[in-house]
Amino acid sequence: MAVARSRLAATAVQVAPALLGAVVRSRAGGAEVAVRITEVEAYEGLDDPASHAFRGPTPRAAIMFGPPGYLYCYFTYGMHWCANVVCGPDGTAAAVLLRAGAVIAGADVAAARRPTARRDRDLARGPARLAACLGLGAAHTGLDLCDEHSDVVLASMPDQPSAVICTGPRVGIRAATERQWRFWLPDESTVSGYRRHPKARYPQ
DNA sequence: AGGACGATTAACT
DNA sequence: GTTAATCGTCCTC
Numbered sequence: 001m002a003v004a005r006s007r008l009a010a011t012a013v014q015v016a017p018a019l020l021g022a023v024v025r026s027r028a029g030g031a032e033v034a035v036r037i038t039e040v041e042a043y044e045g046l047d048d049p050a051s052h053a054f055r056g057p058t059p060r061a062a063i064m065f066g067p068p069g070y071l072y073c074y075f076t077y078g079m080h081w082c083a084n085v086v087c088g089p090d091g092t093a094a095a096v097l098l099r100a101g102a103v104i105a106g107a108d109v110a111a112a113r114r115p116t117a118r119r120d121r122d123l124a125r126g127p128a129r130l131a132a133c134l135g136l137g138a139a140h141t142g143l144d145l146c147d148e149h150s151d152v153v154l155a156s157m158p159d160q161p162s163a164v165i166c167t168g169p170r171v172g173i174r175a176a177t178e179r180q181w182r183f184w185l186p187d188e189s190t191v192s193g194y195r196r197h198p199k200a201r202y203p204q
Numbered sequence: 205a206g207g208a209c210g211a212t213t214a215a216c217t
Numbered sequence: 218g219t220t221a222a223t224c225g226t227c228c229t230c
Binding site: 058059060074077078079 | 222224227228
């Protein structure tokens with residue numbers, strides 16, 4: 001099954017905590033891996049200087065302005081891919097970065113894709129690690145996560161947001177570090193540690 | 205056409 | 218704690 005698109009039509013700040021505990025299932029790359037999400041970040045559009053959508057619908061960011069429920073993968077630091085769930089109503093820019101999760105199916109495949117991981121909890125601990133586990137890259141941006149026949153599916157979301165959710169500044173960004181738009185589940189060993197950007201405008 | 209800078213990770217000291 | 222790896226994107230000539 002796949003999550004209804006309407007559940008993703010709210011702002012990124014609203015959708016992000018609701019995605020904690022969600023399950024993403026991927027058969028990209030020919031083998032099935034599923035992850036339970038434990039850490040996310042919200043990126044809104046034109047008012048968020050840390051968002052790829054801040055400068056408008058550039059070729060890369062255009063998908064953030066489209067309808068919710070689609071996968072946005074981007075390439076960063078010349079070597080890594082990261083994965084987002086596009087959210088917000090059509091015409092507004094918003095996405096939730098999947099920062100970390102626990103592998104709940106296909107751990108053998110995930111481990112083969114993450115040869116440097118020393119423990120299971122490190123397989124999808126970090127956004128580029130999570131995307132690597134799921135086999136995601138350029139070919140998968142634009143996939144419909146709300147179509148259960150897609151290679152990458154948002155299989156489930158909790159009916160109610162978790163009772164206790166931690167928040168803090170987003171990781172690795174220079175601007176808008178005062179916004180507490182990173183959300184994670186407490187007591188989860190897969191949550192990545194906070195790392196301030198070396199050139200952040202405000203100390204954190 | 206040129207260059208700065210990453211929504212990061214791993215491997216160092 | 219520090220730093221190299223590595224290239225697409227986007228801004229500024």
